[in-house]
Amino acid sequence: MTDGSAYFEPVLRNLAPDEWDQWYETLLRAFGGVQEAPEERELWNSLTEFGRFLAAWDGDACVGTAGAFSFRLTVPGGASVPAAGVTGVSVAATHRRRGVLTSLMRRQLDDVRSWGEPLAVLTASEPAIYGRFGYGTASFQTDAEIDTERAGLSVPAGTDAVRLRYATPTDVLDACEAVYARLVARRPGMLARRPGWERLGVLDPESERDGGSPLQCVVAERDGETVGYARFRVKPGWGPAGPEGTVVLSSLDALDPAADAALWRFLFSIDLTSTLVARGRPVDEGWQHMVADLRRCRPVLRDALHVRLVDVGEALEVRTYQTPVDVVFEVEDAFCPWNTGRWRLSGDAKGASCERTEDAADLTLSIRELGAAYLGGVSLAALAAAGRVREVRRGALAEASLAFGSGGAAPWLPHGF
Ligand SMILES: CC(=O)SCCNC(=O)CCNC(=O)[C@H](O)C(C)(C)COP(=O)(O)OP(=O)(O)OC[C@H]1O[C@@H](n2cnc3c(N)ncnc32)[C@H](O)[C@@H]1OP(=O)(O)O
Numbered sequence: 492m493t494d495g496s497a498y499f500e501p502v503l504r505n506l507a508p509d510e511w512d513q514w515y516e517t518l519l520r521a522f523g524g525v526q527e528a529p530e531e532r533e534l535w536n537s538l539t540e541f542g543r544f545l546a547a548w549d550g551d552a553c554v555g556t557a558g559a560f561s562f563r564l565t566v567p568g569g570a571s572v573p574a575a576g577v578t579g580v581s582v583a584a585t586h587r588r589r590g591v592l593t594s595l596m597r598r599q600l601d602d603v604r605s606w607g608e609p610l611a612v613l614t615a616s617e618p619a620i621y622g623r624f625g626y627g628t629a630s631f632q633t634d635a636e637i638d639t640e641r642a643g644l645s646v647p648a649g650t651d652a653v654r655l656r657y658a659t660p661t662d663v664l665d666a667c668e669a670v671y672a673r674l675v676a677r678r679p680g681m682l683a684r685r686p687g688w689e690r691l692g693v694l695d696p697e698s699e700r701d702g703g704s705p706l707q708c709v710v711a712e713r714d715g716e717t718v719g720y721a722r723f724r725v726k727p728g729w730g731p732a733g734p735e736g737t738v739v740l741s742s743l744d745a746l747d748p749a750a751d752a753a754l755w756r757f758l759f760s761i762d763l764t765s766t767l768v769a770r771g772r773p774v775d776e777g778w779q780h781m782v783a784d785l786r787r788c789r790p791v792l793r794d795a796l797h798v799r800l801v802d803v804g805e806a807l808e809v810r811t812y813q814t815p816v817d818v819v820f821e822v823e824d825a826f827c828p829w830n831t832g833r834w835r836l837s838g839d840a841k842g843a844s845c846e847r848t849e850d851a852a853d854l855t856l857s858i859r860e861l862g863a864a865y866l867g868g869v870s871l872a873a874l875a876a877a878g879r880v881r882e883v884r885r886g887a888l889a890e891a892s893l894a895f896g897s898g899g900a901a902p903w904l905p906h907g908f
Contacts, residue, residue, distance in 0.1 A: 499549050501591050503598050506544040510553065511536060514546050514579075517553045521581030522616075528696030538687055543606075544579070545598060547591050554583040555591040557599055560908060563683040564612060567867045567897050568811030568840070569676045571683055575603040575801075576908050577613035596624045600801060600827055609805040610798060610865075614907050618794050625826050627863030629798035630680045630902035633774050636789045637767040639738075639759040643783030646756050649749035653711050653718065655757055660693040660708040666717040667692075667710070670744050671905075678773070679866040680796050680902030691906060692722065692742050702726050703739055709757060711750045719745030721754045725764060736764035742906070743769075751777050771795070773903040774868075796904040798862040803830040806865065807845035812838040813867075816894035818887050821852035822861065830858055838894070853887035856880040867897025 506514050515535070519526065527535075540561060547555025560576035577599065582591040603611050615621055618628060660667075668689045675681045682688075695706040703724035711719035721743040727736045738758055745751035755778045758767050769778075774792065782788060800806040803822055817837045824830035835848040854871070860879050863869045872892040874880045882888040 499586070499589070501547040501549060501555060501586075501594055503545055503547050503555075503594060506539070506541055506546045506556075506558075508541055510546060511539060513553045514544070514556050517546075517583055518556045518579050518581045521556075521583065528698050531694055531696055531699075534687075534690055534694060543575075543602070545595055547582070547595060549586060552583075554586040555595055556581045557595040559599055559603060559611070561606075561608075561685075562612070562908075564610060565675055565677075565679050565681045565683075566810040566865070567679050567813070567895075570809050570811075571676065572610060572806075572809045573606075573608040574610040574612050575599075575606070575608050576682070577611055578908050580613075592620075596826070600624070600799070603801050604827070604829070609800065609802040609809065611801055612799070613797050614795060614904065615797055618797070621797050621799075622859050623826070624799065625824060625858040625862065626797040626799045627859040627861070627865075628794045628796075628869065629863050629866045630794075630796040630868045630904055631774050632771045632793050632795040632903065633776065633779070634770040634791045634793055635768070635772065637759070637769065637782075638765065638787040638789075639767050640765050641784060642759070642787040644756060644759050644778070644781050645783070646752035646781060647748055650752040650756065653713055653750050653753035655709050655711055655753060658708050658710050660695070660706050660722055663708060663710050663717070663720065664689055664693060667708075667720040667722075667744070670717060670719060670746060673746060674744055678900040678903050679897050680868070680904050682905070682908075700724060703737075706741060709754065711745060711753050713750065718747060719743070719750035719754050721758060723758065725761065727763065734763035735766070736761075737766040737768060738764050740767065740769040740772075743772075744905075748777060752781060755781065771904075771906070773901060775901040796866070796902065798865050800830065800858055800861050800865065801827065803834055803858070803861065804845045804847070807834070807836050807838075807861075808843050810843070810865070811840050811898075812843060812894035813840060813896050813898040814890075814894045815839040816843075816891055818853040818884075818891045819848055819850050820861070821855040821883075822858055823856070824858035827858065836891075840898075851883070853884040854880055854882055854891060864895050866902035867895055868902040871895055
């Protein structure tokens with residue numbers, strides 16, 4: 492107890508359907524109490540997996556919330572691995588800093604382990620919250636505010652063969668979802684979308700528009716096949732020198748470079764606009780190399796997916812390694828002590844084994860660093876440079892660091908949850 496409030500012992504229970512409204516109000520209030528549009532609320536209600544959501548109670552008052560969606564996450568090598576998508580975490584301000592979050596995290600990670608899911612993942616309202624529970628920042632995103640008149644976009648050969656047409660977002664939802672589904676295996680960090688989740692991308696409540704248009708959609712087609720799409724809003728603006736509207740990108744997926752370039756060229760050239768706001772984009776996305784002047788795009792790097800290895804052995808076995816690796820990790824995991832100890836990882840691009848060992852350690856690190864390096868977006872060498880990984884056997888760091896790379900595309904989380 493740090494603030495002098497009365498002692499209380501939170502009671503944790505699985506959330507029941509008739510408690511959902513109170514649970515959700517507790518969550519909304521912890522984020523400021525602004526109400527969401529009915530369609531948004533209805534979507535989150537329908538996506539709630541009741542056996543996997545928790546509420547903390549003080550008497551009949553809900554004072555803490557947390558949930559875990561049953562996702563499948565792409566890991567390096569392309570496997571789609573069960574992962575608990577941690578969501579809806581909050582503690583009522585009246586009960587903060589008395590250990591409610593800690594008890595929710597304790598119960599949740601025990602649950603995830605009992606469900607046999609080797610990974611837990613989340614996006615953080617504040618990144619400083621989750622390291623203590625063993626989560627490491629594993630993927631990043633680029634947010635950009637692009638001066639489309641001066642950035643100088645040039646597109647690759649083949650772009651002109653892509654046909655673009657406007658469509659109502661919901662009318663072409665299935666075709667867009669099929670494009671997304673084909674991309675999932677190509678990038679670590681992407682989530683296979685279960686039925687219902689596709690609606691997230693076309694939610695269009697008035698309250699989210701911030702002066703912009705309803706959601707618009709353009710699909711990219713080649714030989715009659717949908718090869719990409721972009722969803723966006725246009726926010727008109729007028730200054731003393733004329734039009735200065737803004738395009739706000741909501742989502743964009745494309746199957747090949749020409750389709751991708753056609754969509755970006757379109758977004759750069761919508762009449763009466765001069766700014767394109769693109770948030771949550773992959774850090775290695777093609778447009779960054781199609782522009783002549785990246786400074787005019789004002790890219791900003793932000794943390795995205797935080798990864799927690801719930802079962803070290805299984806998590807390290809289900810991904811592959813871009814170069815051969817044979818190292819012993821000495822892992823420290825204070826919050827999930829079943830992971831603590833020495834593990835021998837032997838693997839390559841075809842597969843891997845990871846077993847407990849009595850052999851001497853080659854590298855020592857905490858579970859948080861393994862989570863950060865897991866998707867290949869943060870190198871073990873960079874973590875070692877920060878003093879967070881220690882090399883015991885000379886050469887082990889370079890060997891493991893290279894092997895853990897994502898093998899091509901940088902990890903990316905396409906949407907929040
Ligand atoms: C995946 C998601 O849903 S992310 C959303 C997270 N939720 C929010 O940001 C909503 C607003 N904030 C809250 O609801 C709460 O303040 C929470 C959930 C962040 C923290 O809940 P609490 O019950 O106060 O946390 P608890 O008392 O268990 O704290 C555990 C430790 O974490 C620390 N901690 C808690 N919140 C924060 C924070 N925002 N930043 C840094 N450290 C924090 C505490 O100081 C404590 O440290 P200690 O063990 O060294 O003393």
